[in-house]
Amino acid sequence: MGTLNSTLKFYMPVLTIVPTIKSACLPRLVQLSHLHTSPNSQAPVPALPEKGGKTRHGIIPEEIFQLLYPKTGVTGPYMLGAGLLTYILSKEIYIINHETFAAACMGTVIIYGVRKFGPDVAAFADKLNEEKVQKAQEVKDLAMTSLAQAVLDEKKEQWRAEGRQMLFDAKRNNVAMLLETNRRERVHMVTNEVKKRLDYQIALQTLHRRMEQEHMVNWVEKNVVTSITPQQEKTSIAKCITDLKVLAKVQQAKATVAI
Amino acid sequence: MTLSFFDQFMSPTYLGIPLIAVALTLPWILFPTPSARWLNNRLITLQGWFINRFTQQLLLPLNLGGHKWAALLTSLMLFLITLNMLGLLPYTFTPTTQLSLNMGLAVPLWLATVIIGMRNQPTAALGHLLPEGTPVPLIPVLIIIETISLFIRPALGVRLTANLTAGHQLIATAAFVLLPMMPTVAILTSIVLFLLTLLEIAVAMIQAYVFVLLLSLYLQENV
Numbered sequence: 001m002g003t004l005n006s007t008l009k010f011y012m013p014v015l016t017i018v019p020t021i022k023s024a025c026l027p028r029l030v031q032l033s034h035l036h037t038s039p040n041s042q043a044p045v046p047a048l049p050e051k052g053g054k055t056r057h058g059i060i061p062e063e064i065f066q067l068l069y070p071k072t073g074v075t076g077p078y079m080l081g082a083g084l085l086t087y088i089l090s091k092e093i094y095i096i097n098h099e100t101f102a103a104a105c106m107g108t109v110i111i112y113g114v115r116k117f118g119p120d121v122a123a124f125a126d127k128l129n130e131e132k133v134q135k136a137q138e139v140k141d142l143a144m145t146s147l148a149q150a151v152l153d154e155k156k157e158q159w160r161a162e163g164r165q166m167l168f169d170a171k172r173n174n175v176a177m178l179l180e181t182n183r184r185e186r187v188h189m190v191t192n193e194v195k196k197r198l199d200y201q202i203a204l205q206t207l208h209r210r211m212e213q214e215h216m217v218n219w220v221e222k223n224v225v226t227s228i229t230p231q232q233e234k235t236s237i238a239k240c241i242t243d244l245k246v247l248a249k250v251q252q253a254k255a256t257v258a259i
Numbered sequence: 260m261t262l263s264f265f266d267q268f269m270s271p272t273y274l275g276i277p278l279i280a281v282a283l284t285l286p287w288i289l290f291p292t293p294s295a296r297w298l299n300n301r302l303i304t305l306q307g308w309f310i311n312r313f314t315q316q317l318l319l320p321l322n323l324g325g326h327k328w329a330a331l332l333t334s335l336m337l338f339l340i341t342l343n344m345l346g347l348l349p350y351t352f353t354p355t356t357q358l359s360l361n362m363g364l365a366v367p368l369w370l371a372t373v374i375i376g377m378r379n380q381p382t383a384a385l386g387h388l389l390p391e392g393t394p395v396p397l398i399p400v401l402i403i404i405e406t407i408s409l410f411i412r413p414a415l416g417v418r419l420t421a422n423l424t425a426g427h428q429l430i431a432t433a434a435f436v437l438l439p440m441m442p443t444v445a446i447l448t449s450i451v452l453f454l455l456t457l458l459e460i461a462v463a464m465i466q467a468y469v470f471v472l473l474l475s476l477y478l479q480e481n482v
Contacts, residue, residue: 048298
């Protein structure tokens with residue numbers, strides 16, 4: 001493969017030079033190899049003229065009028081035609097016979113047909129050619145629009161490619177945020193668990209204290225209730241009654257003052 | 260150079276050379292060869308369009324075997340139409356007014372269709388001699404009639420000859436009568452002549468077309 005490359009590199013300039021030398025020194029050598037193998041000519045085709053030759057009265061070429069103009073002026077060719085006709089008829093070189101009338105009829109019909117339908121037929125022929133050209137033009141236009149569109153699309157893709165850095169940053173930020181969120185959730189969970197443990201301990205301690213308190217209160221109440229003598233009970237009830245009477249009097253007095 | 264009625268139908272010779280041969284090459288000379296260009300001038304474009312459309316229409320009813328006849332039928336049509344139309348010009352000779360020419364075209368082509376039919380599908384070709392759905396007693400008579408009709412088909416050529424000859428003769432007669440006429444009557448005769456000219460143009464084209472169409476019909480039966 002390497003040797004092939006090197007040999008090609010050596011001979012490439014030679015291969016490109018030889019044909020140019022050939023075509024320079026021996027012009028048309030290529031043509032000789034195709035000598036008379038087909039009836040078609042290999043010569044380049046000359047361009048068609050846009051319009052046909054100019055004619056006067058539809059048949060007589062304009063060149064004849066131009067030819068005779070210097071010597072005989074404008075009426076020259078007409079005089080020539082009239083004189084020729086008269087000569088032919090008078091010398092009976094052409095005899096008027098039935099074919100003359102038939103010719104006159106046929107001539108009328110032909111001239112009428114050409115004058116009436118000529119432009120339409122020409123327009124039709126032009127339309128046929130136009131359609132051919134238009135088809136090719138459509139293909140070309142389609143190719144051009146599709147290529148222009150492809151260029152625009154390519155530019156858009158390039159612009160998009162520039163923005164990929166932003167895309168990567170955004171993605172990286174996303175991932176970082178996800179990780180952060182995850183970490184925070186787990187920290188939150190940990191604190192919650194720890195708090196639950198501590199709350200349990202606290203609840204346990206408060207429960208202990210409350211039970212001790214209740215037990216002590218019950219014991220004190222029991223002792224107090226058992227230590228109340230009947231005499232103490234009577235004196236306290238009498239005091240209560242006298243206090244109540246005093247209060248009632250006070251209240252009654254307040255009520256009458258209010259009214 | 261006084262002309263009689265039938266001068267237009269005499270096969271012209273010059274120093275012993277039959278000029279009908281030259282007259283027959285005129286259509287070939289008059290049609291331009293399609294060039295190697297992509298866009299042509301109007302004449303070649305129209306010619307190409309006409310030939311394409313005509314061949315397409317002609318080959319519509321024919322199956323694949325008949326498509327081999329495309330070049331023959333189209334060229335025949337162009338030949339006949341050109342000969343007929345050129346014959347309408349004054350002082351021209353129309354080769355298709357000669358029975359020999361027309362029979363020389365019709366008989367070999369018709370015979371070719373018959374032989375092709377007999378060789379490739381003899382049963383079907385013979386079957387054409389009896390149309391479908393005929394009542395049984397009529398069969399013998401009908402076969403004879405159909406055979407006669409088969410053998411009378413070369414009347415294709417006779418038809419062409421008769422039509423063209425009649426047309427030309429009518430024009431010649433009307434023009435001849437017009438010659439020494441008084442102006443008042445001459446106008447009427449001129450109208451007749453004008454109408455005949457129009458008819459002749461139509462007939463020229465139609466007869467050529469009918470010739471080729473009937474041939475394609477015979478081909479369609481047999482191929």
